[in-house]
Amino acid sequence: MSEPAEDDDIDCRAASHLLSAAQDAPLPPDDERRLLAHLTACSMCRNVQGQLGVLRDALRKLGRGD
Numbered sequence: 001m002s003e004p005a006e007d008d009d010i011d012c013r014a015a016s017h018l019l020s021a022a023q024d025a026p027l028p029p030d031d032e033r034r035l036l037a038h039l040t041a042c043s044m045c046r047n048v049q050g051q052l053g054v055l056r057d058a059l060r061k062l063g064r065g066d
C-alpha cells in the first residue's frame with residue numbers, strides 16, 4: 001500500500017473553489033479526483049455541492065423560460 005500523498009489533501013477553501021470552477025467547465029481529472037476525495041470526507045462541502053446543484057437546476061429552468 002502506498003502512503004496517501006499530501007498533495008491530494010485539499011482543504012474546504014480549495015474544494016469550494018473547485019466546485020465553483022466545475023460549474024463552468026469540467027475539471028481536470030486530477031482536480032476532480034481531489035475534489036471527490038474531499039467531498040467523501042467532508043459533509044460540509046457535500047452540502048455546498050448540493051446547493052450548487054439546486055442552483056444550477058434553477059438557472060437551467062430560467063434559461064428555458066419555463
Ligand SMILES: [Zn+2]
Binds near residue numbers: 011012042044
Ligand atoms: Zn470541506
